[in-house]
Amino acid sequence: MPSPFGIRRRIKRLLGIEAKKSAEPEVEPEKITLHILGPKGDEQSVTTYAGSTILGASGQLRHPIASGCSDSTCGTCHVEILEGADNLSEPTARERGTLRESGHPAGQRLSCRTEILKGTVKVKAFELV
Numbered sequence: 001m002p003s004p005f006g007i008r009r010r011i012k013r014l015l016g017i018e019a020k021k022s023a024e025p026e027v028e029p030e031k032i033t034l035h036i037l038g039p040k041g042d043e044q045s046v047t048t049y050a051g052s053t054i055l056g057a058s059g060q061l062r063h064p065i066a067s068g069c070s071d072s073t074c075g076t077c078h079v080e081i082l083e084g085a086d087n088l089s090e091p092t093a094r095e096r097g098t099l100r101e102s103g104h105p106a107g108q109r110l111s112c113r114t115e116i117l118k119g120t121v122k123v124k125a126f127e128l129v
């Protein structure tokens, strides 16, 4: 909890025990690129940080992927992976169950649960906002 008026910092400076700044430069988080092919053949792209979900990254676009629950229960956000499947997080049991119950074929993922871990990924979206 920060002290009011920076009192702790002033006391440490007076006592000569101010924390040293790290000599190592800050590492910029890895960037990823997501390409989305829309249902009408239109394509959108976004570059953002690794670890973003496909749905989260698409939220930066003019027409993001449609979603319902954002917790892998409705299946609305399903996408087909066209390129870069190896750059994605593994599907959870819950995601696999929702895809199976919704009747989505193999090769599809729930964009709200699928993280882009590295590189470039291209998906086909079935519904955009």
Ligand code: FES
Binding pocket: 066, 067, 068, 069, 070, 071, 072, 073, 074, 075, 076, 077, 078, 098, 110, 111, 112, 113
């Ligand atoms: S938004 Fe409902 S499963 Fe992704």
